[in-house]
Amino acid sequence: MEEESEKLNSPVTQLLVRSRLDLEPEFAGGRRKKSVLWGKVVDNMRLINPEVSQTKEFMQRKFLNLFATYKRIKKRNDATGRGATTWEYFKDFDSVFGNRHSIESVLWGKVVDNMRLINPEVSQTKEFMQRKFLNLFATYKRIKKRNDATGRGATTWEYFKDFDSVFGNRHSIEPPIRNLQSSLQSLVESGVSEEERCAEESEAEGVSRKKRPKTIASETLDFFKEEARKEQIRHEETMLIEKEKLLVDKERIKAMLDLRQVLEGLCQK
Structure with a gap:
């Protein structure tokens, strides 16, 4: 064609x-x-x-x-x-x-640094924390999808309310670019085992096991809530600037078109 x-x-x-x-x-x-x-x-x-x-x-x-x-x-x-x-x-x-990969790595470094300010005994690496958080997020998504399909609202999973306070009211619970831009891709590439994910889901279903301390997960979620708020402000400021650029470009194009019409009129005379 x-x-x-x-x-x-x-x-x-x-x-x-x-x-x-x-x-x-x-x-x-x-x-x-x-x-x-x-x-x-x-x-x-x-x-x-x-x-x-x-x-x-x-x-x-x-x-x-x-x-x-x-x-x-x-x-x-x-x-x-x-x-x-x-x-x-x-x-x-x-x-x-x-800079997506480098930005994500820096942000996870900040997560771990903030956790260590609260709990100096945190010894895990940022890569470990990222995989752990993505496991938790995958568990949240499964529970959320199941609840939406069955109408059930209750769950015994101890971290559900924390995740739902951030992601629960969105049209999609896929993590947006402003706070977890490429995390789901990282989940695929991170080599997280099926056994780990099944273990998370078993705990979510209320299997009688000793609950793990929620300190690390809670600190990570608190950090992401604050980072999401800051990133949203930066995003809105950037979008405002870009809209102003588009308006300027539109006015410039209009002026050029008007000038061309004037010149064409003069040439016809």
Whole structure:
């Protein structure tokens, strides 16, 4: 088809990259269908440039091709130690995706540091704490899903109320980008054994075992509640700045269109 072979010029491609990356928190949050979000991307592009005629499916394919290019360059740079690239969209992608792993590692380091301020006997590593927390979160999700399906609201699992106070009132209990951006992927990659998860679930079902101290889990949850609040404030401030940028861009495009109409009128005379 004609659209398949159509190429975007650089300004429209830059507009696509910016519009898509601005909505990355919504894409990563998983609470809305991606097809709906891609419609929103294209709508935002047309607010700035009404001449954008491509479909959301075309824009999605174009963005995924760009993202694949970014990942190839990033992988090469990490392997060779090179940091420079002439690709014009690299900085835009890297500002959103480049530091995710390092940011998550730093945050888990802060979790453990805060726990040790309260309890100096905490000796486990941040990697261990992350796996432990993700086990607990997976258990919470199973109980929450079961309760929603059966109508049951009660549970004997001692950490349920703590988790539910943070995640319980959301449309989806998938952890959002602002506080657990890639934790579920880490759960898959962390090598957590099925036996560990079954043990957590057995305790959740009320099997008569000696309860473990909840100090570590409670301290971790308290930290995440505070970090989530701070990150939400930062996110709202960033989104406000980006909205202002979009308005400025829209006004600039409108002024350019008006100027072109004036010039075309003069040429016709």
